Amino acid sequence: MALVALRNVTKTYPAPGASGDPIIAIDDVTLEVEAGDVYGIIGYSGAGKSTLVRLVNALEPATSGSIEVDGREITTMPERELRAIRLGIGMIFQQFNLFNSKTVWANIAYPLTVAGASKAEIAARVTELLDFVGLADKAKSYPDQLSGGQKQRVGIARALATSPRLLLADEATSALDPDTTQEVLALLKRVNREFGVTIIVITHEMDVIQSIATKVAVMDGGRVIEHGDVFEVFSDPQNPSSQRFVATVVKGVPSPAELDVLRERHEGRIVTISFRDGDASQASVFLELANAGLEFELVYGGINDIQGRAFGHLTLAIRGSDAAIERALATIAARVDVTEVP
Numbered sequence: 001m002a003l004v005a006l007r008n009v010t011k012t013y014p015a016p017g018a019s020g021d022p023i024i025a026i027d028d029v030t031l032e033v034e035a036g037d038v039y040g041i042i043g044y045s046g047a048g049k050s051t052l053v054r055l056v057n058a059l060e061p062a063t064s065g066s067i068e069v070d071g072r073e074i075t076t077m078p079e080r081e082l083r084a085i086r087l088g089i090g091m092i093f094q095q096f097n098l099f100n101s102k103t104v105w106a107n108i109a110y111p112l113t114v115a116g117a118s119k120a121e122i123a124a125r126v127t128e129l130l131d132f133v134g135l136a137d138k139a140k141s142y143p144d145q146l147s148g149g150q151k152q153r154v155g156i157a158r159a160l161a162t163s164p165r166l167l168l169a170d171e172a173t174s175a176l177d178p179d180t181t182q183e184v185l186a187l188l189k190r191v192n193r194e195f196g197v198t199i200i201v202i203t204h205e206m207d208v209i210q211s212i213a214t215k216v217a218v219m220d221g222g223r224v225i226e227h228g229d230v231f232e233v234f235s236d237p238q239n240p241s242s243q244r245f246v247a248t249v250v251k252g253v254p255s256p257a258e259l260d261v262l263r264e265r266h267e268g269r270i271v272t273i274s275f276r277d278g279d280a281s282q283a284s285v286f287l288e289l290a291n292a293g294l295e296f297e298l299v300y301g302g303i304n305d306i307q308g309r310a311f312g313h314l315t316l317a318i319r320g321s322d323a324a325i326e327r328a329l330a331t332i333a334a335r336v337d338v339t340e341v342p
């Protein structure tokens with residue numbers, strides 16, 4: 001079942017000056033996030049990611065279209081009912097947004113206090129969450145005494161306090177170093193698996209999506225230009241803008257400048273062969289080339305692992321008669337993607 005369903009959602013802001021066209025922050029977006037998903041939303045700055053989060057969280061109204069959260073239409077809901085919806089949605093932020101004057105304990109307790117929980121309920125839940133995020137010994141510390149990763153773990157504990165079904169993470173790891181990022185991502189994975197919380201991850205970092213998301217939507221200019229299973233989008237992106245994103249993290253695809261160098265250094269025809277798991281094995285491709293009497297060398301390549309599924313790109317310099325190369329490539333192309341560099 002879709003936990004979040006957006007249909008033809010548009011959000012415009014008035015033009016900054018007295019005249020001019022309104023700013024279209026979200027442009028006719030239709031998207032479904034299933035319960036249990038870790039759904040990544042990626043795009044360059046200004047693509048509309050944060051606006052989308054504010055709409056799902058009902059912090060701002062959509063200009064048009066429909067947004068359902070947990071089966072309930074929120075675009076027409078009165079503010080009183082929206083408050084209850086917001087309690088079912090946790091949020092974590094790039095800058096953590098903790099109360100610096102409150103202890104770690106009080107930060108995590110805060111949403112429970114607002115929700116009117118009893119002292120005993122608060123104590124039990126905060127203790128459980130401190131254990132879960134591995135910060136039991138920091139209960140009395142203040143945010144300023146914590147590292148960035150620890151602050152975000154407090155942010156996650158606070159977001160989970162009211163046991164939400166949905167967690168929105170807006171650039172939650174963008175202020176962290178790579179090791180700490182991985183720690184926080186591992187914790188988010190546990191939040192998804194152990195508590196069954198659906199997570200929407202907004203990021204401009206493709207490697208964040210690669211490590212934890214099961215689905216991904218790529219946004220550009222307020223529109224969703226491509227979406228689907230992370231493996232499908234990463235291994236075979238269709239849209240030029242998604243291809244640019246994917247190229248930043250996918251190993252084995254030479255850049256145009258690297259191709260120039262390869263062409264200078266290696267004689268023969270330069271061909272990239274792209275494998276996806278389940279496709280023909282690399283060995284069968286090499287065998288085909290060898291059986292055709294062709295000489296070849298591997299000049300560039302890499303294999304990627306997306307949550308246990310592999311895909312990769314191998315660039316070969318192939319030498320031999322044109323006719324033999326054509327025949328071999330035609331046979332190989334029936335099984336895997338073959339791209340010849342002109």
Ligand SMILES: Nc1ncnc2c1ncn2[C@@H]1O[C@H](COP(=O)(O)OP(=O)(O)OP(=O)(O)O)[C@@H](O)[C@H]1O
Binds near residue numbers: 013025044046047048
């Ligand atoms: N309150 C607002 N008033 C006017 N324009 C806005 C407002 N909020 C966002 N915008 C505009 O809407 C567009 C989308 O912005 P948004 O912040 O959602 O993008 P983003 O993908 O989250 O970017 P970033 O990664 O930089 O946060 C931008 O053109 C932005 O200037």
